Amino acid sequence: MRPTPIRPMWKNFLTSIGLLSIAMTAALYSSSATRDGRMIASGISALISLSIAIWVGIRFVPRLASGVDWEWLPFFSRYQITREGWIYFGALTVVLFAAINTNNNLLYMVLSALLAVMLLSGFLSGLNLRFLRIEVRCPSRCFAGEVFPISIQLQNPKRLFPSFSLNIASSKDSPLHFETFYFPVIRSSSSAGQIREAKISQRGSYKLDEVRVGSRYPFGFFYKDKKYRIETECICYPEIIPQKELDISVLDIQGTNQRFERGLGNDLYLIRNYVPSDSARNVHWKASAKTALLKTREYAAEESRRVILAFDRFGHVGEAAKFEALVSRTASLAFHLINSGIEVALISDEWETGYGSSEVLLDSILEYLALVQFSDTASYPDVRRNEGALALSLR
Secondary structure: OOOOOHHHHHHHHHHHHHHHHHHHHHHHHHHHHHHHOOHHHHHHHHHHHHHHHHHHHHHOHHHHHHOOOHHHOOOOOEEEEOHHHHHHHHHHHHHHHHHHHHOOHHHHHHHHHHHHHHHHHHHHHHHHOOOOEEEEEOOOEEEOOOOEEEEEEEEEOOOOOOEEEEEEEEOOOOOEEEOOEEEEEEOOOEEEEEEEEEEEOOOEEEEEEEEEEEEOOOOOOEEEEEEEEEEEEEEEEOOOOOHHHOOOOOOOOOOOOEEEEEEEEEEEEEEEEOOOOOOHHHEOHHHHHHHOOOEEEEEEEEOOOEEEEEEOOEOOHHHHHHHHHHHHHHHHHHHHHHHOOOEEEEEOOOOEOOOEOOHHHHHHHHHHHHHOOOEOOOOOOOOOOOOOOEEEOOO
16 A cells, blocks of 8 residues: 555645634624624625635545545445446436426335435445455466466355355556456355466566455446455566577587597597506497507597576666666576576676576576666676676676
8 A cells, every 4th residue: 555645634634624614713703694684794704604615625625535544444445337327327317306396206206216226236235345355376486477377265254145246356556467357156154266367577576465356246336346455475587588589509508519628528539548447338449450459439528518697787777678688688598508407607796606407596596686676886797717607787
């Protein structure tokens, strides 16, 4: 909830009290002037009193009402008049004027029935949304822009009255958006659950603290909705770019390039004389037959299957979109490399990891990138001691 501006509310309240005091004084003076026969003074003071009261009602009452938390009222909810409701109010207005003009008792009975139906609609709709309990479950981790399952368990603890035609939706200002849940009926002392798809568009840590439950029950004249408090948290990882859209050809992530030194690769490095410590699998029989001496093979070492991601937090205020793209690229590289079995280390000016290719390391990297913020005073990551680091920076 947004914080209530305390000082302006008190200022409006005191101003309203002062103006209403003046209006009351003018009304009392008008009554006294009427008893004394001063009709002109009485009319002027009555007009002043009425004008002040109308001004307070138009100017200050809406401001005071907007700063009040109405949720504590058991039957309070927001409502919208539907098309059927406007038709009903039109018919009610026609019957009202017809009853007044004709003074027909039958029309008065019809008017009473119409008003009773409207009051019954308000009572039943309030009872329909009352005492509901909602539990929302969603994954603790998700990726920006990707859908994920979300489930809602709705319970009706009322012992006698069921709840009908309920729509559950996220708040308009909530970062978590999901498809509207619809429950035709929840019987008394029972519950029901459904699963839908949800999505978060931006990375970060989010807390879903309320949902809105609405209904057109019973007659469809109004659509009433009410906020319900819930507690659900979710960390949204940066958006993952498909691997084919990443330019990582400069990295030998599969270890296919050979180095000019001995190792455990597949390409031949040299042939030398056999020594007892060599494995018999590496004996080169053709060379041995030609020279009449046992010869053994040695292989060239492959490039290291390690990658260092040097992430730079530097950025200016106007580069927020570019920084988000950089974060997404960094997360995508870490995601695809680790899933390919490559050992990855992430280094920034404030945080770093060791080498690894486990899911735990990937989660820690993605969680850091989900919460990281740019700064125009951030220093460049210290990667001088690490050769072959992949620099990711806006500088």
